Amino acid sequence: MFSGFPLFPEQASTLALGVDGLYFFLVLVTAFFFVAISAALLFFSVKYRRRSPHEWPAEIHGSLMLELAWSIVPFLICVVIFAWGAILFFSMNRPPDNAIEVSVVGKRWMWKLQHMTGQREINELHIPVGRAVKLTLTSEDVIHSFFVPAFRVKKDAVPGRYNVMWFQATKPGRYHLFCAEYCGTQHSRMIGEIIAMEPADFQTWIQGGPAPESPVAAGQKLFAELNCITCHRADSQGRGPVLDGLAGSTVKLLGGGTAVADDTYLRESILVPAAKIVDGYQPIMPTYQGQVSEEGVLHLLAYIQSLKGQAGAAGAAGGNK
Amino acid sequence: MAHAETHAAEAHGHADHAPQSFIWKYVFSKDHKVIGIQYYVTAMFMALIAGLLAMTIRLQLAWPEKTFPSLNFLTKGYTDGVMNPEFYAMLFTMHGTIMVFFVLSTAPVSGFGNMLIPLQVGARDMAFPFLNGLSFWTFLPGCIVILSSFFVGAGAAAGGWTSYPPLSALRSAVPGSEMGQTLWIIGMVFFIASFTMGGLNFVTTILNMRTKGLSMMRMPMTLWAMFLVAVLGLLSFPALTAASLMLLFDRHFGTSFFIPSGLVLSGQVVNHQGGSPLLWQHLFWFLGHPEVYILMLPALGFTSDIMVAFCRKPIFGYKAMVGAMLAISGLSFVVWGHHMFVSGMSPYLGMAFAVGTMLIAVPSAVKTFNWLATLWRSRIIFKTPMLWAMGVVSLFISGGLSGIWLGQTALDIHFHDTYFVVAHFHLIMAGAALFGVFGATAFWFPKMFGRMMNDTLGKIHFWFTFLAYYCTFFPMHYIGLAGHMRRIYDPYQYEFLKNLQPINQFITISAFILGASQILFFINYFWSAFRGEKATDNPWNAAGLEWTTPSPPGHGNWPGEIPEVHRWPFDYSVPGAEKDFVLQTDPAPIGDKAGSH
Numbered sequence A: 001m002f003s004g005f006p007l008f009p010e011q012a013s014t015l016a017l018g019v020d021g022l023y024f025f026l027v028l029v030t031a032f033f034f035v036a037i038s039a040a041l042l043f044f045s046v047k048y049r050r051r052s053p054h055e056w057p058a059e060i061h062g063s064l065m066l067e068l069a070w071s072i073v074p075f076l077i078c079v080v081i082f083a084w085g086a087i088l089f090f091s092m093n094r095p096p097d098n099a100i101e102v103s104v105v106g107k108r109w110m111w112k113l114q115h116m117t118g119q120r121e122i123n124e125l126h127i128p129v130g131r132a133v134k135l136t137l138t139s140e141d142v143i144h145s146f147f148v149p150a151f152r153v154k155k156d157a158v159p160g161r162y163n164v165m166w167f168q169a170t171k172p173g174r175y176h177l178f179c180a181e182y183c184g185t186q187h188s189r190m191i192g193e194i195i196a197m198e199p200a201d202f203q204t205w206i207q208g209g210p211a212p213e214s215p216v217a218a219g220q221k222l223f224a225e226l227n228c229i230t231c232h233r234a235d236s237q238g239r240g241p242v243l244d245g246l247a248g249s250t251v252k253l254l255g256g257g258t259a260v261a262d263d264t265y266l267r268e269s270i271l272v273p274a275a276k277i278v279d280g281y282q283p284i285m286p287t288y289q290g291q292v293s294e295e296g297v298l299h300l301l302a303y304i305q306s307l308k309g310q311a312g313a314a315g316a317a318g319g320n321k
Numbered sequence B: 001m002a003h004a005e006t007h008a009a010e011a012h013g014h015a016d017h018a019p020q021s022f023i024w025k026y027v028f029s030k031d032h033k034v035i036g037i038q039y040y041v042t043a044m045f046m047a048l049i050a051g052l053l054a055m056t057i058r059l060q061l062a063w064p065e066k067t068f069p070s071l072n073f074l075t076k077g078y079t080d081g082v083m084n085p086e087f088y089a090m091l092f093t094m095h096g097t098i099m100v101f102f103v104l105s106t107a108p109v110s111g112f113g114n115m116l117i118p119l120q121v122g123a124r125d126m127a128f129p130f131l132n133g134l135s136f137w138t139f140l141p142g143c144i145v146i147l148s149s150f151f152v153g154a155g156a157a158a159g160g161w162t163s164y165p166p167l168s169a170l171r172s173a174v175p176g177s178e179m180g181q182t183l184w185i186i187g188m189v190f191f192i193a194s195f196t197m198g199g200l201n202f203v204t205t206i207l208n209m210r211t212k213g214l215s216m217m218r219m220p221m222t223l224w225a226m227f228l229v230a231v232l233g234l235l236s237f238p239a240l241t242a243a244s245l246m247l248l249f250d251r252h253f254g255t256s257f258f259i260p261s262g263l264v265l266s267g268q269v270v271n272h273q274g275g276s277p278l279l280w281q282h283l284f285w286f287l288g289h290p291e292v293y294i295l296m297l298p299a300l301g302f303t304s305d306i307m308v309a310f311c312r313k314p315i316f317g318y319k320a321m322v323g324a325m326l327a328i329s330g331l332s333f334v335v336w337g338h339h340m341f342v343s344g345m346s347p348y349l350g351m352a353f354a355v356g357t358m359l360i361a362v363p364s365a366v367k368t369f370n371w372l373a374t375l376w377r378s379r380i381i382f383k384t385p386m387l388w389a390m391g392v393v394s395l396f397i398s399g400g401l402s403g404i405w406l407g408q409t410a411l412d413i414h415f416h417d418t419y420f421v422v423a424h425f426h427l428i429m430a431g432a433a434l435f436g437v438f439g440a441t442a443f444w445f446p447k448m449f450g451r452m453m454n455d456t457l458g459k460i461h462f463w464f465t466f467l468a469y470y471c472t473f474f475p476m477h478y479i480g481l482a483g484h485m486r487r488i489y490d491p492y493q494y495e496f497l498k499n500l501q502p503i504n505q506f507i508t509i510s511a512f513i514l515g516a517s518q519i520l521f522f523i524n525y526f527w528s529a530f531r532g533e534k535a536t537d538n539p540w541n542a543a544g545l546e547w548t549t550p551s552p553p554g555h556g557n558w559p560g561e562i563p564e565v566h567r568w569p570f571d572y573s574v575p576g577a578e579k580d581f582v583l584q585t586d587p588a589p590i591g592d593k594a595g596s597h
């Protein structure tokens, strides 16, 4: 009878198990308090109604013991719930090292996704079950939010920033993907699907079709096309700094500050070079705002990240995090 | 003491020059009671509008596939009987904004605060009567600006009541982002200016103008609430003022506080660089969270003060109740990040906000249990105000418990932006505040108009509202759990939400009943104001100082000297007393557990 009205969406990721455990625990705790307190409220309303003006209530002003009891007990319950939630929350925020990486760009009103092997998808994401998938999210216009109810995960795609989320599907199937953050007129039509497949099927899928260009390769090409290469050379003879080993390192800035060269920093360095000038260089780099698409920036980032030491170790993009 | 002097001066200033002409007496009045009623009635009108907006939202969610040609007169909203998606966004944006700021920050705080503070502290008027009048006349243009935005250009603001940029910052993002959003900002700035003037008045009056004998620890809970609300407002609203003006600059003067580099909106390169959309979220919620307590605290205060009068029993654990309010207010400044768990904040920061959020559960539990203990072994009289007070307690429990779920980062990830949140805040913030206002209206009506509200009609109104309120908002928890998001124009575009349509229809019908029941309130309010039974000075046999004034209090509140206070306002059923209450002004050496410590 409840098949049409499930109590919670389907459970299809490793995280969902943990979240639902906490959820059911909270259902029990809050149901208990809800029933107990509401019953007391009702019982008191009936029992202690005044039946004649000559009835006077008992003289009670307070009781330290009682008040301590009902401060400390809720406090302890809260501590337990909090600790449980915190453990889950940290695991949600720590993608495993061997995760498959996918970049996601939200745009009104669609999701554009690309695997590190190069396959592009729109409003659809194919993933293997039993393997963690790490998404790097951004947006090219307003804030969107990547929401997969069956996986119990949600993360905002914020323009100008790269947010990371991960999940691991536990059973094959097609799962809804929504935009949860209101993003304009057609927000409710921003719908997609996650397609979880058996690993073998996934291999077939990803190898099917013409071999696509990987983001690193695309980035390298773009790096040449946009003439970045004229200033940023592999030897230190260019007018701009050497980008090898830059990703993740700490950069000294003009004027004394430092910055960690994370994705957001790199993005800004490309789009608005004047925002932060590297110590020892002239502010001569032109702005690329409006000339590179959000995906283009992601490709450039993948390429810069692959420049680990000399011979660009392609594929290691972002692996140091 | 300085207090006494102020009083003497005030007493003089007012008693001598009560304005005579209609316009100075009732329109540009400086009298706190008139201003209170002006605020209250304006808020009621705004509630009517915001309520109608909510009904239209509900209509759409229940039957998006039906056409309503009769609504075509809303030219911006409907084409051929079908709602335009951008209109839906304007509806929830304006509904939320008006309800939060122009109704439920206004009626309880500016309305009842102005009405009650001088009566409860024992003063002839607020500390700065002119500023008080000015504050109302700043509020009113705010209302007009906000409402007018429906009629200009492409229509009202449509970025949600939270107005997150870049959506709200880029003028071409949604139709409402054109003129509508600018008017939203201007309206909000008017509102905040008015609220700030009121807040200064509240704090000054409560700190400096308490009559002789009224120590802080003898104040009724309502006064504590008003004091804390004013402090919260003064400390948190500046963040929103600043943010709103920065947003205005981003929109019109080319700055980029909130707009990052490299945006491409609908194929068009956006010429801004270097801003951060998350900055807005921090600033907004730095106000936004204290704001929900600005709505809640007065209701909690009303509830305590009403409850003791109808239980005929002193408040249980006064110090703990005051302490809990202080704790809630303090903590409300360090939890704003719980609205941003999915925005990509560092998990360590997220944890800090989660700790604060969980801690708020403790003073909230104290309040609930102390109310229960006040009821325990009392002698309850069920008049309309008491029913509303019980309603507040009930909503505080149901809304508070779902708050524990949402405070759990791991769970909130799933619940965020779903109807679960809509259910939560309508129960605790909207519901408790609304019920508090209804209770306070019935309770203090004699001090507004010198008449009683009709008790039978009041009770009928309560039961309809109470049941319909739960029927409307409780099922929203369930549809939220099932993954129904908020702010979606047509839920049934999603395959798996299709089977929720019957529940949505049930919610909508309940909402219509809820809306219609409010007609009873309007009738009762206006009929009683003119025709109601004449009230005695102290119709409820309550102990508070305000009940020593005539009903309604004249200009200057007390005809003679301002009375001195000898006890707290909770002396009910004191052994040895001849009646079951002892007025705060009674010098008899019995009772008063607070003053004796």
Ligand code: HEM
Residues within 6 Å of the ligand: B051, B054, B055, B057, B058, B092, B093, B095, B096, B097, B099, B100, B104, B159, B160, B161, B162, B422, B426, B429, B430, B431, B434, B472, B485, B486, B487, B488, B511, B514, B515
């Ligand atoms: C008359 C009864 C009410 C009904 C039927 C109602 C209904 C609704 C509905 C259905 C939504 C969600 C719209 C959506 O997500 O698409 C909503 C949003 C909201 N409501 Fe109410 N509401 C009522 C009263 C109130 C009151 C008294 C408040 C006062 C605080 C309030 C504050 C809000 C806020 C802040 C939002 C969020 C707006 C946004 O998403 O930007 N509501 N309401």
Ligand SMILES: [Cu+2]
Residues within 6 Å of the ligand: A143, A144, A145, A179, A180, A181, A182, A183, A184, A187, A188, A190
């Ligand atoms: Cu969206």
Ligand SMILES: [Cu+2]
Residues within 6 Å of the ligand: B288, B289, B292, B335, B336, B338, B339
């Ligand atoms: Cu909050």
